[in-house]
Amino acid sequence: MKFLFAVLSQTWRNIIETWRSQLLSLVTITLSVLIFAFFYLVYMNALHAGDLLNNDLRLIVYLEEQPDPALQEEYRHKIEKFDQVEKIDFVSRLAAYDRFKEQLNENQDVLQEIPHDFLPASIEIYPKRSLDTLSRIKLFSEYLQSLPGVLKVQYGREWVDRFYSFIQLLRIIVFLSGALLILTTSFMMAHSIRLTMLNRKKELELLRLVGASAHYIRVPFFLEGAILGAIGAGIGLGALYFLFSWIELRFSGQGVPGMFSFSFFSGPSVAVIIVLAMLLCAGGSFTSTRKILYL
Amino acid sequence: MTSEENSQAMIDLIRVSKVYPPDIQALADISLRVDKGEICYLTGMSGAGKTTLLRMLCGIDTPDRGYIEVAGKELSKLSSAEMQDLRRSIGVAYQDFKLLPEKTVAQNIAFSMEVAYRSRSFIQHRTRKLLSRLALSDKMNTQAAKLSRGEQQRVAIARAVANDPVLVLADEPTGNLDSDTTELVMELFYEYNEKGTTLLIATHDHSIYNYPGSKVVTIEQGQVIPAQHTQENQDGNARDENQSVPLSSSQKGSQERSQKEELYQQLVIKDGLEAVMGKEVEV
Ligand SMILES: Nc1ncnc2c1ncn2[C@@H]1O[C@H](COP(=O)(O)OP(=O)(O)OP(=O)(O)O)[C@@H](O)[C@H]1O
Numbered sequence: 001m002k003f004l005f006a007v008l009s010q011t012w013r014n015i016i017e018t019w020r021s022q023l024l025s026l027v028t029i030t031l032s033v034l035i036f037a038f039f040y041l042v043y044m045n046a047l048h049a050g051d052l053l054n055n056d057l058r059l060i061v062y063l064e065e066q067p068d069p070a071l072q073e074e075y076r077h078k079i080e081k082f083d084q085v086e087k088i089d090f091v092s093r094l095a096a097y098d099r100f101k102e103q104l105n106e107n108q109d110v111l112q113e114i115p116h117d118f119l120p121a122s123i124e125i126y127p128k129r130s131l132d133t134l135s136r137i138k139l140f141s142e143y144l145q146s147l148p149g150v151l152k153v154q155y156g157r158e159w160v161d162r163f164y165s166f167i168q169l170l171r172i173i174v175f176l177s178g179a180l181l182i183l184t185t186s187f188m189m190a191h192s193i194r195l196t197m198l199n200r201k202k203e204l205e206l207l208r209l210v211g212a213s214a215h216y217i218r219v220p221f222f223l224e225g226a227i228l229g230a231i232g233a234g235i236g237l238g239a240l241y242f243l244f245s246w247i248e249l250r251f252s253g254q255g256v257p258g259m260f261s262f263s264f265f266s267g268p269s270v271a272v273i274i275v276l277a278m279l280l281c282a283g284g285s286f287t288s289t290r291k292i293l294y295l
Numbered sequence: 296m297t298s299e300e301n302s303q304a305m306i307d308l309i310r311v312s313k314v315y316p317p318d319i320q321a322l323a324d325i326s327l328r329v330d331k332g333e334i335c336y337l338t339g340m341s342g343a344g345k346t347t348l349l350r351m352l353c354g355i356d357t358p359d360r361g362y363i364e365v366a367g368k369e370l371s372k373l374s375s376a377e378m379q380d381l382r383r384s385i386g387v388a389y390q391d392f393k394l395l396p397e398k399t400v401a402q403n404i405a406f407s408m409e410v411a412y413r414s415r416s417f418i419q420h421r422t423r424k425l426l427s428r429l430a431l432s433d434k435m436n437t438q439a440a441k442l443s444r445g446e447q448q449r450v451a452i453a454r455a456v457a458n459d460p461v462l463v464l465a466d467e468p469t470g471n472l473d474s475d476t477t478e479l480v481m482e483l484f485y486e487y488n489e490k491g492t493t494l495l496i497a498t499h500d501h502s503i504y505n506y507p508g509s510k511v512v513t514i515e516q517g518q519v520i521p522a523q524h525t526q527e528n529q530d531g532n533a534r535d536e537n538q539s540v541p542l543s544s545s546q547k548g549s550q551e552r553s554q555k556e557e558l559y560q561q562l563v564i565k566d567g568l569e570a571v572m573g574k575e576v577e578v
């Protein structure tokens with residue numbers, strides 16, 4: 001308790017005395033968080049859009065013969081052997097005919113002369129909605145094509161492939177900006193704390209001489225790092241939210257398809273980003289204060 | 296040495312040596328014991344090794360050889376954290392003060408209490424009291440850099456005693472003070488001593504080591520000069536005052552050792568002369 005109080009007041013004093021020299025690190029942290037959070041937000045929303053698109057995503061396997069229940073079971077078994085799927089529907093020739101008839105509406109009479117089983121039976125497969133599915137959908141369709149009795153496999157190949165590469169690219173960018181965030185914040189913090197320590201070398205040495213424990217000296221730097229991290233991340237996320245609201249305001253009601261409706265980070269994600277930045281900064285400052293132990 | 300004796304000793308140095316590069320023998324096989332509650336004056340010429348000795352006692356420097364025990368703790372065996380614990384219970388007034396020039400007097404004094412997690416009210420109260428005792432009340436919020444040397448010295452002393460240490464190491468505490476101010480400082484020291492604080496004071500100032508019951512140790516070239524020697528040479532009346540303090544066994548031991556050391560020193564001097572003159576010399 002006494003320790004906590006002493007350490008907190010020491011931290012406060014440090015910040016009051018050195019906040020000017022910490023401005024540069026604060027700007028760096030803010031920018032890093034902003035860049036990372038921006039790409040992460042785009043990525044999250046792209047994933048979300050992908051989810052929505054996935055609703056329409058299904059593979060249709062046309063069969064040569066109408067499968068009897070035993071064969072259906074066998075197909076189901078083979079499909080699930082390749083991948084977990086959301087749902088498998090068997091569509092009989094008659095069901096396909098009915099569906100087609102419904103789609104024709106008033107023009108149903110063109111079907112009059114045609115036998116009710118002219119359409120092939122099919123299996124409709126709804127894959128699990130995940131990125132993995134997107135990446136493997138081509139393999140999946142090739143696998144299905146190789147099953148006995150399969151005429152043809154259909155899916156929205158074009159957009160799936162494109163969307164998948166887009167997501168891949170985003171993923172790399174998010175990864176890179178995350179790495180940038182980690183490097184800049186922790187190094188910047190380590191660097192600026194090292195500078196502070198150099199400036200206050202005499203004081204730190206004296207603290208050791210009068211018997212200050214290592215924690216008494218180090219924890220305030222640690223806290224200072226954490227606080228700077230929190231402020232930097234807070235400002236960065238705030239700026240992003242501002243940008244986000246502005247974009248939303250600009251483009252709302254201008255016919256942007258609902259599918260691409262953007263959403264901001266959830267509360268927990270915001271908390272995670274802030275905590276992450278705090279840990280990075282605190283970690284950075286903690287490493288630079290290690291040599292205090294040898295004073 | 297029995298454990299009872301051991302628990303009596305605040306400081307126990309046994310055959311401690313320190314050589315600074317290139318080959319300055321700052322301490323040469325020195326042994327010294329200061330009991331709890333004692334006042335011990337460490338005198339000797341400039342360069343004799345007084346500061347070096349104090350540096351060893353508070354762990355700023357480590358000896359090349361020898362055993363050092365402070366407040367029952369053998370220094371070489373202490374971990375870094377244990378050393379810090381010990382330092383919080385030792386007050387040191389450094390010869391070069393080691394004040395933070397841009398901080399105020401009050402902040403400088405608060406330093407030694409803050410690291411011991413003293414409450415803010417304790418710190419304020421204690422700082423005020425010490426400053427008024429040392430005639431510095433009006434300087435409380437002055438930057439240490441703007442003080443005179445004598446004032447800085449008193450601030451250093453105030454910082455050393457502020458946290459109620461069990462041991463105070465004072466290096467030349469009255470070096471920059473006039474006799475009236477010296478008296479203020481010594482009164483403060485005596486008061487702490489009466490409350491049980493052990494004092495080890497390195498000084499050139501003959502006027503301050505007349506306090507009854509105190510022990511005077513003279514060092515020369517890193518070695519202790521035998522006690523009687525000191526009293527005959529420097530302080531005629533110290534003899535009868537010292538009767539209340541019987542010579543401890545280590546003091547007797549150091550007398551025996553010093554005879555050997557004299558021989559040893561002669562040899563060292565002979566070596567040195569020969570090196571300078573380039574031929575053999577009779578000593
Ligand atoms: N860090 C050091 N490096 C090299 N030599 C040193 C160092 N510290 C002290 N010495 C040498 O050790 C010897 C003892 O020095 P010390 O400071 O202990 O003397 P002192 O008795 O305190 O003298 P004074 O009364 O002038 O303060 C001196 O010759 C000094 O030059």
Ligand SMILES: [Mg+2]
Nearest residue numbers: 345346390466
């Ligand atoms: Mg000295």
